[in-house]
Amino acid sequence: MRLVSEKILESQKGSSWIRRMFEAGIELKKQYGADKVYDFSLGSPDLKPPVAVIETLRGLADTVNVPAGLGYMPNAGYPAAREALALWASREQGVDIPAENIVVTVGAAGALNCLFKAVLLPGDEVLCPAPYFVEYGSYCGNFGGVLKTVPSHPGTFQLDLEGIRQAITPRTRILLINSPNNPAGVIYSREELQALAQILQEANQGREQPILLAADEPYRFLAFDGRDVPSVFPVYPYSVVCSSFSKNLGLAGERVGYVVVNPALAKEESGQLVAGLILTNRTIGYVNAPCIGQKLIIGAVGQLEETLRGQTAQREVYARRRALMASILDEAKIPYQMPAGTFYFFPKAPHGQDDLAFVQKLAEQRILAVPGSGFGYPGYFRLALCVDDVVIQNSREGFLAAAQA
Numbered sequence: 001m002r003l004v005s006e007k008i009l010e011s012q013k014g015s016s017w018i019r020r021m022f023e024a025g026i027e028l029k030k031q032y033g034a035d036k037v038y039d040f041s042l043g044s045p046d047l048k049p050p051v052a053v054i055e056t057l058r059g060l061a062d063t064v065n066v067p068a069g070l071g072y073m074p075n076a077g078y079p080a081a082r083e084a085l086a087l088w089a090s091r092e093q094g095v096d097i098p099a100e101n102i103v104v105t106v107g108a109a110g111a112l113n114c115l116f117k118a119v120l121l122p123g124d125e126v127l128c129p130a131p132y133f134v135e136y137g138s139y140c141g142n143f144g145g146v147l148k149t150v151p152s153h154p155g156t157f158q159l160d161l162e163g164i165r166q167a168i169t170p171r172t173r174i175l176l177i178n179s180p181n182n183p184a185g186v187i188y189s190r191e192e193l194q195a196l197a198q199i200l201q202e203a204n205q206g207r208e209q210p211i212l213l214a215a216d217e218p219y220r221f222l223a224f225d226g227r228d229v230p231s232v233f234p235v236y237p238y239s240v241v242c243s244s245f246s247k248n249l250g251l252a253g254e255r256v257g258y259v260v261v262n263p264a265l266a267k268e269e270s271g272q273l274v275a276g277l278i279l280t281n282r283t284i285g286y287v288n289a290p291c292i293g294q295k296l297i298i299g300a301v302g303q304l305e306e307t308l309r310g311q312t313a314q315r316e317v318y319a320r321r322r323a324l325m326a327s328i329l330d331e332a333k334i335p336y337q338m339p340a341g342t343f344y345f346f347p348k349a350p351h352g353q354d355d356l357a358f359v360q361k362l363a364e365q366r367i368l369a370v371p372g373s374g375f376g377y378p379g380y381f382r383l384a385l386c387v388d389d390v391v392i393q394n395s396r397e398g399f400l401a402a403a404q405a
Contacts, residue, residue, distance in 0.1 A: 011138065017374030018042060018134065021359075025368045032366060038395035040383040041368040043182065043344065047317060049250040050310025056299025060292065070291055075282045076274075077104025077258075081294040084301035089260045092220060093231040093241065097263050101270055103277045104289040107257040108218045111242035112139050113284060115214060115259060116174070118276035120145040124173040129159055131346065131377035133182050133216070145173070149376050155337060157184040157346070159192050161199060168203045174212045175200065179229060180219040183375050183382035184346045185339020187223060190230040197236035204238075213239040218257075221248040221311050223341040224319055237264040240273075245293075247343075248311050249300060256293035318343045321385040324392045331396070332403040345383040346372070350403050355381050361405050365398030 002009075021041035028037045048054075064070050076082060082099040090097045105111040116126070122144030128136055130149040137147040150163040164175070175196070179188040188196075197213070204210045215232045220243065223229050232239040244257030259277055261270045281288065300307045322338075325345055329336050336347035349358035355371040359381050362369050372380030385392070 007141075017370050021363075021368045021370050024363065028363075028366055028368070035394075037366045037368070038391050038398060039368045039387065040385070040395075041370055042386065043384040044252060044386050045247055045250050045314075045343075046386045046388070047250055047314050050300065050307050050313075052300045052303035052306040052310065053249055053251070053296050055303070056296050057292075059299070060295055063295070073288055073291060073294075075288050076278045077102075077289055078291070078294050078298070080298050081289075084298045085258050085260075087304075088297075088301050089241070089258070093233050093260070095231070095233050095263060097260055101261045101263055101274060103259045103274060103281060104294060105242075105257045105259060105281060106286045106289050107246060107255040108216060108242050108244035109135065109139065109257070110255070110281070110284075110286055110289070111244070111257045111259045112136070112176075112214070112216065113142060114277050114280040114286075115212075115240060115242065116140055116145055117143045117280040117284060118273070119209075119212060120173055123171060125169060125171045126174045126176055127164065127167055127172050128176045129164070129181075131157070131181070131183050131372060131375035131380070132176075133178060134374050134376075136176065146171075148172075151377065152184070152186075155348075157181065157186040157337065159188060159196065161192070161195050164196065165199045165203075168199070168211070172203070172211055173209070174214050176214045176216065177232075178216040178219075180223060180339075180341025182219065182342055183344045183370075183372075183380075184377075185337070185342045185344050187227055187229055187340040190228075190235075193230055193232055193235050197232075200236060200238070210238040215239065215241045217241055217243040218247050219342040222315055222318060222343060224315070224322065224339070227340050229341065233262045233264060237262055245297060245300075248314065249296075249307070250314075251293060251296065254290055254293040254296065256289050256297055318385060321387075321389060321392055324389060325383065325385060328392065328396050328399050332399040334399065334403050343385045345385070346375075346377075346380050347383070348380050352379075355379050358402070361402040362398065364405075365402050367395050367398045367402065 025039040082102045085102045086099040120143045125148045126140045129152045140147045150167050239262045241260040246252035334347050349355045359371045370382040
C-alpha cells in the first residue's frame with residue numbers, strides 16, 4: 001500500500017543531486033578509505049565557528065539555568081536577537097534597518113518558505129535565474145507556487161535581463177536572486193540590479209500587487225578580491241533579503257536565519273509583510289527559530305569586531321583553496337570562470353561533454369562533484385571547497401585523468 005502522496009514519490013525520483021553524490025561518497029569512503037575519496041559534493045562549512053560564538057556558547061549554561069530559560073519567545077524572535085540583527089543587517093546592506101523589519105527564521109530556507117507562504121497563491125510564479133539552488137523549486141511547490149527559471153549568460157553567468165523581462169507574466173509574484181550565487185560564484189553588479197529594478201517597476205504598472213524582489217544572501221560575507229556585493233534595498237523598494245549564519249559563523253546545523261523587509265517601504269506596507277511573515281513562521285510549524293542559535297547570534301554581534309575578524313580568517317582559507325583548485329583545473333585544461341564569491345567552482349565539462357557523463361568519469365577517479373543539471377544548467381558541474389587543502393591537492397591526478405579520458 002502507498003503511504004505517501006504521489007507528489008512526494010515524484011519528488012523523491014528527482015531528489016537533489018547534491019545529496020545523491022554525498023551519499024555515493026559515503027559508500028566510496030567505506031570501500032577505499034576516507035583519505036582516498038575527494039568529496040566536493042556538499043556545501044557544508046568545515047571551519048570552526050568564530051571565537052565569539054564559542055565564548056557565547058560557553059557562557060549560556062548559566063544564563064539559561066532559570067525558569068523557562070529555553071522556553072518560547074515571540075514568533076519573530078527574541079527582541080534582543082532582532083536588535084542584534086538590525087545592527088548586523090544595517091552594516092551589510094548600507095541602510096538603517098529597524099528591528100521591527102526583521103523576522104528571525106529557521107535558516108535562510110525557513111525564511112524563503114515563510115516568504116512564499118505569506119505571498120503566493122496556487123499557480124503564482126517565482127522567477128529565478130539559472131543556475132540556482134535546487135531546493136527553490138520545492139520551497140515554491142510547498143505552497144502551490146511554480147518556479148520558472150531563466151538561464152543566465154553562458155560562461156559569465158550574468159543575468160539575462162531581456163530573458164527575465166520576457167518571462168514575466170501576470171502570475172509572476174516574486175523574482176528570486178542569489179548573489180553571490182550558488183553554484184556559479186557570480187556576484188550581480190549594481191548596474192545589473194538597477195536594470196532589474198527598472199524591469200520590475202515597468203512590470204508593476206497596473207498591478208494590484210507589485211512583484212517582490214527576494215535576495216537570498218547566505219554567501220554575502222564570502223566575496224573575494226575586495227569585491228562589493230551590492231544591496232537590492234537602495235534600487236527597489238519592494239524587496240526583501242533572506243539570509244542565515246550557516247556559512248559565515250559555521251552554524252549550519254543550528255538553523256538560524258532571518259528575513260529583512262526593505263525599510264524604504266511605507267510603514268503600512270512593511271508592517272503588513274512583517275506581520276504575514278511572523279504568522280507563517282508560526283503556522284508552517286517552525287513556531288520560532290532555535291533559542292540557542294538566537295542567543296549565539298546576540299553574543300556574536302555583541303562582539304562584532306571579533307566576529308568580523310573570524311569572517312576574515314574564513315575568507316582567507318577559502319581564498320587559498322580557491323587558488324589551489326584553480327591551478328588544478330588549469331593544469332587539467334578544464335574551462336571555468338573564477339568565482340567572485342562563495343566556496344564553489346562551476347566549471348564547464350571539458351570537450352563539450354554531457355555533465356552527467358563527466359561527473360561519472362570523476363567518480364571513477366573517486367572525485368565527487370554535482371552535475372550542473374541538478375542546478376538547472378546542464379554542461380557544467382559544481383565543486384564545493386568545504387574540504388581540507390590536502391583533499392584538493394590529492395585530487396589533482398584524478399582531475400587530470402578524468403579530463404583526458
